[in-house]
Amino acid sequence: PAGIPVEPVNEDDPGLYDDLSLAEHNAVRVYMESRETLALTPWDEAGFSDNYINSIELHVPVKSEALAFLDGGGDKPERQALVTVHAGGKTPPVVEEYVVGPLPNPARHAPYSNPARRSPIPWTSRAIDAKEYALIFPIIENATAAVHDILKESYGYTYHNCSGHCLVDIDTVPKGYRSGQRRSWVLFHRGGVGGVTYFVGFMIQITHESVDPSEWHVSRVYYNKQYFDSVEQLITGYADGSVEKDTPHADIQDDEILYPTFVRRGKPQPASPSRGPTLTEPGGRRYAVRGRHVEFMGWSFDWRLTTSQSMQLYDVRMNGERIAYELSSQEATSFYSGYNPGMLNNLFVDSYWDVGRSFELVRGIDCPKTATFFNTLQQRSTKEPRLMQNAVCVFELNAGIPLRRHFDSDFAGGFNFYGGMADHVLVLRHINTVYNYDYVYDYIFHQNGVIEVRVGLTGFILTSQDKNSYGYPLYGGNIGNIHQHAFNYKVDLDILGAQNRFETVDIVLENITDPQRPDLRHIQTRIQRNLRRTEREAAVQYDFNRPKYYNFYNEEETNRFAVNRGYRVQLNGIAKTLLPRQDWAPMRGVAWQDYQLAVTRRKESEPSSSSIYNQNDLYEPLVDFQTFIDDDENIVDEDLVAWVTLSTHHIPHSEDFPTTATAGTQMQFFLRPFNYYDEDPSVGSSNAVLITPGERSGSVRVERFGTPTGPACVSEQSPFRYNGTWRGPH
Amino acid sequence: PAGIPVEPVNEDDPGLYDDLSLAEHNAVRVYMESRETLALTPWDEAGFSDNYINSIELHVPVKSEALAFLDGGGDKPERQALVTVHAGGKTPPVVEEYVVGPLPNPARHAPYSNPARRSPIPWTSRAIDAKEYALIFPIIENATAAVHDILKESYGYTYHNCSGHCLVDIDTVPKGYRSGQRRSWVLFHRGGVGGVTYFVGFMIQITHESVDPSEWHVSRVYYNKQYFDSVEQLITGYADGSVEKDTPHADIQDDEILYPTFVRRGKPQPASPSRGPTLTEPGGRRYAVRGRHVEFMGWSFDWRLTTSQSMQLYDVRMNGERIAYELSSQEATSFYSGYNPGMLNNLFVDSYWDVGRSFELVRGIDCPKTATFFNTLQQRSTKEPRLMQNAVCVFELNAGIPLRRHFDSDFAGGFNFYGGMADHVLVLRHINTVYNYDYVYDYIFHQNGVIEVRVGLTGFILTSQDKNSYGYPLYGGNIGNIHQHAFNYKVDLDILGAQNRFETVDIVLENITDPQRPDLRHIQTRIQRNLRRTEREAAVQYDFNRPKYYNFYNEEETNRFAVNRGYRVQLNGIAKTLLPRQDWAPMRGVAWQDYQLAVTRRKESEPSSSSIYNQNDLYEPLVDFQTFIDDDENIVDEDLVAWVTLSTHHIPHSEDFPTTATAGTQMQFFLRPFNYYDEDPSVGSSNAVLITPGERSGSVRVERFGTPTGPACVSEQSPFRYNGTWRGPH
Ligand SMILES: [Ca+2]
Ligand SMILES: [Ca+2]
Ligand SMILES: [Ca+2]
Ligand SMILES: [Ca+2]
Ligand SMILES: [Cu+2]
Ligand SMILES: [Cu+2]
Structure with missing residues (x-):
């Protein structure tokens, strides 16, 4: 039996917490991009110095309104979206958040304001996005092109215009050691399967803090445990022999390195291929x-x-x-x-x-x-x-x-x-x-x-x-x-x-007069309920030596x-x-x-x-x-x-x-x-079992509370589909 | 498919660690009970003051001999049994352990000697067995008979000659508060399903330390939080009103109390009975x-x-x-x-x-x-x-x-x-x-x-x-x-x-000059391998604040x-x-x-x-x-x-x-x-799966390393048998 059927999301009457539907996403985007005062550029046309939408998601209702609806028969809270804007076009640039509603037909928007958070959201704290990466990539390209031969000689892998033994870049976080900085160390790891498990000893630091991307630049270079102020300094030193050279490691010279891959190897388990145990639902879907x-x-x-x-x-x-x-x-x-x-x-x-x-x-x-x-x-x-x-x-x-x-x-x-x-x-x-x-x-x-x-x-x-x-x-x-x-x-x-209320129920030691023998002491544990009255009293830093329950x-x-x-x-x-x-x-x-x-x-x-x-x-x-x-x-x-x-x-x-x-x-x-x-x-639960001795010696009564038993042929068939893509919804 | 068949124990050539077979148990018992010097009485005929076998089990080979056999092609160590004798007939009585071998045809026995343990095993430390219980039960019977009416009035449950609302006794451990004592508090709980979850407020202490059971007696009585030196003292005080009486609790007055039972009750889950998911083996037994x-x-x-x-x-x-x-x-x-x-x-x-x-x-x-x-x-x-x-x-x-x-x-x-x-x-x-x-x-x-x-x-x-x-x-x-x-x-x-060797790999804090910025400090963790050289260094009392691996x-x-x-x-x-x-x-x-x-x-x-x-x-x-x-x-x-x-x-x-x-x-x-x-x-493992993008967009290649796939009708039938008995093997 198939069991309880699955009902899809009802887009005409979504639940309070249902994520935005495709139609809602589109309606919000269209609404926001139509607001002239916001001066938003559509994603496809936007550059780093434009104002554009970075993300759209559901803005959940406030709890009191949700509870009034769920428990008190109150009105259903309006659906709203939270839209994040990277306002690179403003002076100074800033990250903005807007609450947009009501869905599915947005008619208003207001800045999301939260007195408990920093405001405005610092531009330098924003998540790096495709527009910013687009400006950083050329800097990486230029630097790696300049050191192409060094990379090749040192690691057998290169970045710029590579084919085969390629390096892939990632950037580190946080981007600086003080608030307001924005400088990334760019690291390089092998391409190919499992390549992320092998980083080479060459890194560059790019400073991209300025609102003017033309000022972004390589501010530091690291190679084989040595630091340089520029790519040129590394190249010069490498050429004149003052730089200690890295040497390719034999383990990584094959482009098809098996080690960090999922390719089966070694002693076959089991000796000949067979399926492992699998879950079946003789009673169908029960949720x-x-x-x-x-x-x-x-x-x-x-x-x-x-x-x-x-x-x-x-x-x-x-x-x-x-x-x-x-x-x-x-x-x-x-x-x-x-x-x-x-x-x-x-x-x-x-x-x-x-x-x-x-x-x-x-x-x-x-x-x-x-x-x-x-x-x-x-x-x-x-x-x-x-x-x-x-x-x-x-x-x-x-x-x-x-x-x-x-x-x-x-x-x-x-x-x-x-x-x-x-x-x-x-x-x-x-x-x-x-x-x-x-x-x-x-x-x-x-x-x-x-x-x-x-x-x-x-x-x-x-x-x-x-x-x-x-x-x-x-x-x-x-x-x-x-x-x-x-x-x-x-x-x-x-x-x-x-x-x-929140209490800890502490397990504490006591040393008492033994109630049965007043001449003896008795040591044992007891419980002690400790109401925690304020937030500081309730901040738990675990202590193994003071066991307690948190209730x-x-x-x-x-x-x-x-x-x-x-x-x-x-x-x-x-x-x-x-x-x-x-x-x-x-x-x-x-x-x-x-x-x-x-x-x-x-x-x-x-x-x-x-x-x-x-x-x-x-x-x-x-x-x-x-x-x-x-x-x-x-x-x-x-x-x-x-x-x-x-x-x-x-x-x-x-x-x-x-x-x-x-x-x-x-x-x-x-x-x-x-x-x-x-x-x-x-x-x-009727899935419990109660067994009692039967009339005859060795016989038993098995109570299953109505749950069917006996043979049930369950097909192991389940459709296997895989796609691996996560592109647009169309 | 059934998969790999199960082979039973080969009793002609048991493994080094296989528990004793029935034949071996019998051979050991017969051998030991035939040794005149041991003067053993067969279990059925033995009383508390006889010497009799209390337990028989495998005595595992010493490790060096086992390893010589397993790894070095040495002889297979002889099979031996460990036999525990309650030697109540000795003066003073003592618990004895004998190593008996070789199996399956025992021909010798020797005391199990272990220099690291107390020797001989103190008689008062032995586990209470049926022979001792047989002498304690009459004491419990007499005491509970005497207070029958008090129990009935106080709890609605009785022990002596009861039917229906019955109490069951258990004894506490350890039996005393000093080495060498043997006195048990006997507690009483409700009979019936889950009765062990309800103890009444009546208890008796029996002192059964003497080697002469005729000296065993009720040495203390507890009733409704009051202590008495004897059952008689309780009875007298109960009669003259000087004892505070316990009263039956309404919750326990029904002989068929549902609360601590496994009877299904309350809201049915699921709404109508159905089977839950079950494990099936489309590839058969793989172990x-x-x-x-x-x-x-x-x-x-x-x-x-x-x-x-x-x-x-x-x-x-x-x-x-x-x-x-x-x-x-x-x-x-x-x-x-x-x-x-x-x-x-x-x-x-x-x-x-x-x-x-x-x-x-x-x-x-x-x-x-x-x-x-x-x-x-x-x-x-x-x-x-x-x-x-x-x-x-x-x-x-x-x-x-x-x-x-x-x-x-x-x-x-x-x-x-x-x-x-x-x-x-x-x-x-x-x-x-x-x-x-x-x-x-x-x-x-x-x-x-x-x-x-x-x-x-x-x-x-x-x-x-x-x-x-x-x-x-x-x-x-x-x-x-x-x-x-x-x-x-x-x-x-x-x-x-x-x-x-045993080491802790400690995760410790370090505060260093930042290698990339000598003007800055950098705080992070590092690992520190600490070889533990002696047993005291290796006795771990866990400290949450000092995280470590034990290697x-x-x-x-x-x-x-x-x-x-x-x-x-x-x-x-x-x-x-x-x-x-x-x-x-x-x-x-x-x-x-x-x-x-x-x-x-x-x-x-x-x-x-x-x-x-x-x-x-x-x-x-x-x-x-x-x-x-x-x-x-x-x-x-x-x-x-x-x-x-x-x-x-x-x-x-x-x-x-x-x-x-x-x-x-x-x-x-x-x-x-x-x-x-x-x-x-x-x-x-050939049960791993590796999926890669296929030629066509959206298509994939699924590598299963030879593991069969597709539909497999697996019968959910498995024979359900239950017996619940654990009597003799015949
Ligand atoms: Ca709450
Ligand atoms: Ca607060
Ligand atoms: Ca060892
Ligand atoms: Ca030692
Ligand atoms: Cu990890
Ligand atoms: Cu427990």
Whole structure:
């Protein structure tokens, strides 16, 4: 059976959080480009010094209006778009954001104003786009043309007019070491499959800070661990022998290097090719999909996939009760260490990167064969939105472990009963590929009320010519530089309403008179509920030696045992950020990394912990998360938001080739009911099994609560289609 | 297709680690009971004051002999059994252990001697067995008969001659607060399904320390938070009104209480019954099973399931190279807190418990429908071994996540390639049910050389009448007492031979002159390899603020990049043990709990970190793990063993009913290759997929390396059989 049919998005009556349709994208673009006062040039005709639209996406309704509609029968909030304009034509140039509405027929626009953010958005903090790259490429071309022979002799690879052994350029971030600077180190890695895992020891720094692009220039050159003020200085020194020359590494001289590729090699596994186990759905699809709305075994939620912050879930409910108004990815960072200018400047804040996209997923690999796939539209640095095919999937997974079970022995060779239930979960997945890296983002809904938020690492690592104190040797004489991954999430828990409290339930030691033997002492643990009253009290820097639960609860609502109903946040994948924010200026832009969990009063002016403008101005960031906490507001019986940071330190090793693997690199946090329900809500499941001894010795009664059993021939057929393109929607 | 057939154990030529066959069990028993000097009484006829066999199990060969056979073509070590005798007939009584061999025709026996353990094994430290219980039951009967009316009036439940509302007794551990004591608090919980989740406020302490059972007696009584010296004192006080009476709680007055049961209730999920997704094997079984030997995609290992320490893996290899000589469960503890004598004395050390058995697994719930099941034989406190049907399963799981993948964008709306591979893993599983609790033990083999060792919690929690500082209110007016779970594992890694080193690879901060700008400082992390030279240097007490990798490597062996080949231990499920060993005597018996990871020189005299005799003498334990470390031996280029402790603090909550769920309660550690292989060994897999753009725009080439594709009708039929009995093998 096919199960519950999938209903497409209803474009005539979109959900509150549905991303913009193609028609809405077009209507917004046409509306904005028709406003004479804005003086916008269409993307195709625009140059760096014009005003043009950089991105268009949904502008979500304010929470109070959304709740009035969802809960109070209020009007449906108008749909609006957020349009980003690169106003290179203004003096001085500036980045502008406009809220445009109402959709689908826009009639007004107003600057997006947010008192909690820097204003205006500094021109130098903007994400680099195709118009700016177009002006930088000639500088790279000229420089690499001049050193063509040096590159060829040193590495066997060239950039300018190359064919075969080609180099590819990437630019580092942040673009400077102080607010307002804009200078990029341009690095070069091998072209070809897995080429990103091999960087050569030649780099150039381009200063492109001036509003006049004719002033942009190569300001520094790095070659084989030596610095030069210009390309000419390198060329001269190379010619007169004063420069220490680099030599090609044997490992990289073949244009078809197998090592960093996905070509099968080595001992065949299995001995002869065969298919692995696969998921089938003898009961058909058991989750409902209506547009971006998903329902599964009491769970329901809406989702959208933004261009910059990827996945956002809204209105997450269990059995009709809202658990979280919003559960959303905020930011992903990877901060590298090293001694060469590339690694010294690789502090990646991924929302910035236009390449941070969720590309097409492969059925049977990225998601099980049974999965349901979704296309998305994303518009940034393009004329029109890109159609990202199969960018998101949702599926029911048999996790291969019992969710709960008990064998009740009679202690005499038999049993009283057996009860159990498999862990059938719903998984919402997308995979962000940020240039080299692939992040597997999962939102997993267990039937016992537990939400598991997980991110796994895969994709290529970055390498460089560097010292061994920053990583282990790999191929081509490079090392894999150590770095830290960190991921921030916003969890706007609303436990039976928006007024909640946050407490830590501390596990503390006590040393008491033994109640049964007053002559003895007794040492044990007990629990201590500590209400956190203000934001500073609620900023968690994890301490292994002080175990505690983090609980969000409603003071007015109790379960049948008179305990406040709550949900706890359980952190399973955290790591200390060693870089000291007080001493190290760029950390200000990722202040959330200092807290494994922070709790703040929810504000419309604090929609996210980061922004795409933080990357290039980590020093005076557009969003300074610390300010969310510093006003130290009361958080008792307020609308609270939990900000969760997952993290890991990655020291690359040979087994990171061809890619990092997800086994062992998955980080998680859980949202777990904590006296919220009177009992595990999965007791409602008819997929549980209860076995009791039968009349005859050795016979049993198997209660399946109506679930069919017996043979079911399930066709393994599922249409495999792949396209790989993410061009325009036409 | 059925795939690779399963070969049964070859009893004529058993593997080195195969548990004893039924014939071997019988031969050992007959041999021992025929030795006149031992004066053993057969189990059926034995009383408490006789000498009788308590348990029989395999005695594994010493490692050097095993390796000589496995690696050097030496003789196969003789098979031997370890026989435990409760010598109640000796003066003074004592527990004896004998090594008996050679099997299958035993001809000699000798005391098992271990200089590193206490000797002889104190009689008072032995595990309580059926012979002792037989003498304790009358005492319980007499006491409960005397207070029958009090129990009835107070709780509505009785023990003596009850029918219907019955109580069930359990005894606490350790049995005293000093070495050599033997006194048990006997607690009473409701009978019936889930009755273990409701304890009444009546308890008796029985002192059964004397070698003369006629001296055993009720030494203390507890009722409704009041202590009495005798049952009579309670009865008198109850009659004269000086005792504060307990009153029946409405929640527990129905004999068919639904709350702690597995009966389906509440909102049906799904709306109408249907089957969930299930695993199928279109390629058939892809792992080989020969007796207790398992092979899967380059992995191979042997396993056995002991009565006391459950799962033990031996000779774990990848692509023929041994990674670990032994990977084995050592101990599981749960230490409770509370104010009543039951919870004050519930320091469970589970290997002690004869009830700590791996009972029959249910196909489709405990293990996927495709799993292969194994029976085991276990003999302890019984006349002959018990046949535990389907006690272990092994299966290949499609974990539902890509093991590795990369989408290589061309940054122009297309892609260069996509490469990926699903995470098909082999899982070896058994579930230990220790009275109320069920521990799901998994050993997971990933194709990239990673071993994941995982334990998940399910089963019933324990409750009591107690103060709220020890837990949250639950049904029947009881609370769920806070406790800590801890699990210890032995990991005898042998990285390319038994001589290995252990290092921490520390991630440390550095503050340097910026190499590109001498006027600036640069702060970043670097790695620092710290060889640990002695056992004390290698005893890890986790520090979140000092991130590090734990690496075991071979100083003589390097990968192709001249890096020492190693495996690292990654800890994902650890918790601080707050109870201070220096101040709190019982912690001496679980010294391993203080270390998340400890590394010692391997010794035959230190086969395990615990023993079944530790439970009842935590104060002067038979095995004091701290002594493994205290001699502070050199561990450079020695045969090393890693001892890993997983742990969690459990504050029960309403959703622990009917049982704790595995979602969010899984603890793991990983054994991960760290520059061991030249590259991810899963590059050999033909289950990977490589997709590249085709000739025509939008077309793709899909390389599956010979793996068949297309429709495959897979019957979901798998025989469901369940028995639930674990009686004798006949
Ligand atoms: Ca605030
Ligand atoms: Ca909230
Ligand atoms: Ca030692
Ligand atoms: Ca070893
Ligand atoms: Cu990484
Ligand atoms: Cu527990």
